[in-house]
Amino acid sequence: MAMMKVSFVLSLILLSLVTGGKCSEVDCAKVPIENLEPCKAFVLGESNGPSVECCKGVKSWTTVSEEIVCECYRKSPQRLSYKPDQIRATTLPFVCRVPEFYNYIACLVAN
Numbered sequence: 877m878a879m880m881k882v883s884f885v886l887s888l889i890l891l892s893l894v895t896g897g898k899c900s901e902v903d904c905a906k907v908p909i910e911n912l913e914p915c916k917a918f919v920l921g922e923s924n925g926p927s928v929e930c931c932k933g934v935k936s937w938t939t940v941s942e943e944i945v946c947e948c949y950r951k952s953p954q955r956l957s958y959k960p961d962q963i964r965a966t967t968l969p970f971v972c973r974v975p976e977f978y979n980y981i982a983c984l985v986a987n
């Protein structure tokens with residue numbers, strides 16, 4: 877009986893290692909980096925507020941894990957046609973009412 881329990885636990889551990897690990901390759905083409913393109917005017921200080929499309933783009937980033945979005949953005953920062961201004965970018969979660977986006981700011985302004 878004890879041996880059966882040990883075997884069961886070891887099987888669960890092995891299964892979690894096989895299925896629970898991160899995929900080594902992320903399909904960055906499916907990550908919505910370009911969805912922040914409508915934020916360009918606001919983030920560069922060329923407009924007083926973000927557009928509706930900008931806020932939709934901000935929201936879309938939060939549908940993918942922070943780690944994956946940041947990894948893909950680090951690999952291809954050219955997918956955005958601009959370098960976000962750090963101060964203006966940090967206001968996006970507030971002005972777009974998407975507080976989850978705060979988690980993505982560091983990678984957005986780090987590149």
